[in-house]
Amino acid sequence: MTHFTILEYPDPRLRTVAKNVEKVTPEITTLSEQMLETMYAAPGIGLAATQIDRHIRLLVVDVSEDYSQPYCLINPEIVSKDGEIVHEEGCLSVPEIFAKVTRANHIVVKALDKQGEPFELEAEGLLAVCVQHEMDHLKGVMFVDYLTSLKRRMIEKRLAKNRKLPPTAPSARSAL
Ligand code: K2U
Ligand code: ZN
Numbered sequence: 001m002t003h004f005t006i007l008e009y010p011d012p013r014l015r016t017v018a019k020n021v022e023k024v025t026p027e028i029t030t031l032s033e034q035m036l037e038t039m040y041a042a043p044g045i046g047l048a049a050t051q052i053d054r055h056i057r058l059l060v061v062d063v064s065e066d067y068s069q070p071y072c073l074i075n076p077e078i079v080s081k082d083g084e085i086v087h088e089e090g091c092l093s094v095p096e097i098f099a100k101v102t103r104a105n106h107i108v109v110k111a112l113d114k115q116g117e118p119f120e121l122e123a124e125g126l127l128a129v130c131v132q133h134e135m136d137h138l139k140g141v142m143f144v145d146y147l148t149s150l151k152r153r154m155i156e157k158r159l160a161k162n163r164k165l166p167p168t169a170p171s172a173r174s175a176l
């Protein structure tokens with residue numbers, strides 16, 4: 001069972017713009033499966049390759065209650081979007097921080113699956129939010145970038161403080 005280390009904000013590697021996957025090789029297929037294992041173990045509902053310091057356009061999501069609906073999107077492109085949703089977001093790279101972000105409520109995304117086959121995913125609600133959140137990671141964008149600079153500075157101070165706390169101390173968990 002492979003669980004990757006997840007980069008944490010403000011690590012500058014999280015700002016890397018990922019490159020297109022030229023060929024979906026067995027290594028890429030295995031990587032996507034290992035990313036799902038890492039995501040489920042976190043636990044999370046999405047993970048972008050950027051977060052495990054692999055700068056290729058690959059993301060995984062599963063917003064189901066029972067881990068039964070995993071999607072792997074390689075070289076994802078949004079082909080249409082509409083509607084608006086304000087949803088509280090978190091991020092495995094920004095632990096213990098949650099904040100509301102406005103995104104498109106309905107999207108159609110074209111991508112390659114983990115075998116390299118093209119497909120289209122129509123998503124709305126939390127799945128649409130999660131896919132857009134992960135696609136932002138592939139551009140070096142994080143959900144905290146949508147917040148005010150004051151809130152971002154507060155997050156950076158809180159994360160720094162939490163890192164200094166002994167591992168057993170309750171961290172300063174908060175929504176902004
Ligand atoms: O990028 C990540 O770290 C994945 C996020 C996915 C997410 C995107 C948008 C809105 C909420 C979550 C992580 O899964 S954060 C952990 C989490 C899990 C379930 C619900 C909310 C947050
Ligand atoms: Zn994230």
